Amino acid sequence: MQDAGAGTTRWVWRVRAGDVAFDAPADRSILASAEAAGVAWASSCRNGTCRTCLRRLEIGEVAYGIEWPGVLPDERSEGWFLPCVAFPRSDLVLAAADDQTLPVT
Numbered sequence: 001m002q003d004a005g006a007g008t009t010r011w012v013w014r015v016r017a018g019d020v021a022f023d024a025p026a027d028r029s030i031l032a033s034a035e036a037a038g039v040a041w042a043s044s045c046r047n048g049t050c051r052t053c054l055r056r057l058e059i060g061e062v063a064y065g066i067e068w069p070g071v072l073p074d075e076r077s078e079g080w081f082l083p084c085v086a087f088p089r090s091d092l093v094l095a096a097a098d099d100q101t102l103p104v105t
């Protein structure tokens with residue numbers, strides 16, 4: 001989705017997680033967008049190290065705001081990501097919170 005205003009172009013994606021859906025600007029972390037929409041997701045460090053916010057992506061693409069987020073390559077390939085340091089690069093479909101089996105580390 002493209003949202004043009006005041007001479008600028010801003011990308012705003014749509015995130016769906018189970019029965020919850022919200023808009024997510026490309027320049028805001030997915031966790032911050034969830035909170036701005038009134039969605040309460042677990043979080044703690046907010047810098048990609050504690051893994052409290054770990055969620056599983058079913059469809060879509062994210063980019064990280066830090067070089068080494070705390071997700072292993074195998075976990076990434078299974079769709080796990082950290083919303084506190086991830087930014088949307090497409091519309092996203094996430095597993096519902098009760099439809100996730102957290103990886104053991």
Ligand code: FES
Pocket residue numbers: 042043044045046047048049050051052053054070082083084085
């Ligand atoms: S809140 Fe700690 S990794 Fe996301």
